[in-house]
Amino acid sequence: MFEEREYYNEAPYFSAAFTDSSPIRLNAIGELLNLNPAPLKNARILELGCAYGGNIMPFALHYPDADVVGIDISGVQVNGGNEIAKNIGLTNFKLLEKDILSLNSDDIKMLGKFDYIIAHGLYSWVRDNVKNSILALIKAVLNPNGIAYVSYNVMPGWSIFSLLREYMLFTSKDEKAPGIRLQKAKDELKFLQDYLKTNLQDKLDPTLRDTQKLLLTQLNFLQNITKDNKNDYYIQHEFLETHNDPIYFKDFINKIDKVGLCYLLDSSLDDIFKSQIGVYRFDAHLNKNYKKRVDKEQMLDFMLNRSFRKSLIMHKDILEGVEDFDIDISVNEFAKLNFIADIKKQNNKFYIKDRELNPEYYDIYEKIYSKYPESQNIMDFKEYDLQKALFAFLELMLDLNVGLTTYELKDVKIKNVKLKPKIKEYLKYFYENDNPAILMANELNQKIQLSKDEIQIALKIDAGHELDMSDERVCKVMKILQKNYLLIQK
Structure with missing residues (x-):
């Protein structure tokens, strides 16, 4: 892969964080599907094609007992990411300069087994022999109940x-x-x-x-x-990349099947909660003529002109001999999840980003809105019809701006607070670098937007300064830190 190595060394990839590939989201989806996923506290995380590690560094920051590993072919990016982690003081994070094609049995043994594997922005952008090696490596190092995330460009979109x-x-x-x-x-x-x-x-x-x-x-x-x-x-890296080969979903399924892996669903959850067109005669045709879920998903790709997928895969053994993964999801499954929804209210209407939410559930959204940034569990809505609450949460969870966790996130009141461990050093990286190589993100891999002046205010929290809460700039910074769960009580 010499050609790819030189390309990425000359034109390094900005290392963003992606909510849909966060180990926290993968863990939550695993719980929703009753798959007994590994606990996050001591989880082993592997990212293939990690660049500077910006997609897995937020998790390493917030889970000091986890083991977070990245592999990339670019020494420039690996060395840069390790240097960032060293300056922050992360001891549970390491990036390795490796060519996936050249990994031997000793290398694989040295890597060990992982609970969550991420391959974002890699599979479509490498040669066919590397694609095969990616899937073989996932199969070799994924724990029996491990979950892998693979994104790729799809046809026909x-x-x-x-x-x-x-x-x-x-x-x-x-x-x-x-x-x-x-x-x-x-x-x-x-x-x-x-x-x-x-x-x-x-x-x-x-x-x-x-x-x-x-x-x-x-x-x-x-x-x-x-x-x-x-x-x-x-x-x-999307349009001028040496390789970019979109694939049909059905062909991807065939490829993972050959190495002993199986498809669960997409990280967006579209194929279990948005698996219908919404028009009876079209849905009836699909249900009658395409019994297999994979075939139906391929048809939906054609009909919706999809161009990108974020598929979760596991060892084929979980199917226990049946052809496809299937589960009934009810209130009991939803009760395992906590939702973090930054709902906006304007003119007595509720929105997620720019999408207006269903007025039928406004009473539920009012409560979520008033409690934010606290996470919400469906069992917090027992005073409502739980079936109604279920539909309201369904509408929320289809938006990737809504965080999913298996644990509760509390609202820390902005009084007598300090930054969480390592957050000061993390923020200092962005303050000291005009062109950071990674994206600033919270533990859910959601983007944090702070200017240099605002970071300077945030850094004063742990420096013994008394902050003037009557200052609008200070209030703004504190609210950003609060809603991104970067503060704890002293």
Whole structure:
């Protein structure tokens, strides 16, 4: 994998945190499905293609007794991530510079077994022999009740993006330096966008007009991402990557089956809680003609034009000889989970991000809203019809902005508080670096937004300073720390 190593050393990948791949979410989903997942306290976590480790570092921060390991082919990123962890004082976190293709039996024995394995942004972006090695490694080092997360681009949704990727590769082919190549590709995207906008106004052929309109829609989406230079790393590694091979879901299922792994569901939970189109005649057709869950999911990929999946997989043994994983989920299963929902209230309506929530459940959302940032359990709503509460929580849990845990998160009142252990050192990294290599995130892998001036205020908490709570800036910072569970009582 020399080519990939050189590419990632020259153009390192910004190391973000992703809520849907958090070990905390994987553990919660495992509990929901009655899979007896490993407790988080002493869990062993492995991330393949970890970059600087920004996706697993928040977990290591908050779970000092866990063992958190990352593997990446780029020495630049591995060394950088280990240096960040050393300066923070993390002793349960290490990144290893390894080529997955070259791992032998001794290497695998040295790695040991893991309870949760994450491979985000890796599978589609490597050659076929590396894909096979990724799945074989997961099979070899995943504990019997372990859960692995694998994300990948899927067809048919990625077909138009593939066209744009080929366009970007073609128009930037003469540029060698990653930065110049990226800028050339972005300039040529703008050129194509301008042409399509102009040409569509005069296009008489309806078939050609509709085809170009579809291309323009996807191009506009991509152009919206590229206008912010902070997302250059994504464009670099998604569209200018040496390899990017989307796969059909059915083919991915066949590949994991061959190595002795099986599919559970996607981390988004769409395939158990949004497994219907919502129109009777279409759903009736699917249910009649596609009995297997995997076949039905493939049909939904076609119908919904899905372009990305985040699949959870386990050892095939959990199926105990049956063809597919199946479970009935009721209030009892939901009671194992705690929800963290930052619901917004405006004009007597409730929202998650920009999505308006169902007015039928406003009484339940009012209580969740008033208690935030405390986590909520469905059993906290016994005074309501629990079936009604179940539907309200279902609507929430389909949004990845809503955190899922198996433990309670308390609201720490902003008085006589201090930062949690290691958080001061974690914040100092972002204060001292103008271009951090990792994303600032809380234990749920949710993004924390603090400017340098705001971090400076936060750092004063443990420095013996009396903070003026009448200062709006101080109040804002304290609320951000509070809702991200970074504070504890003295």
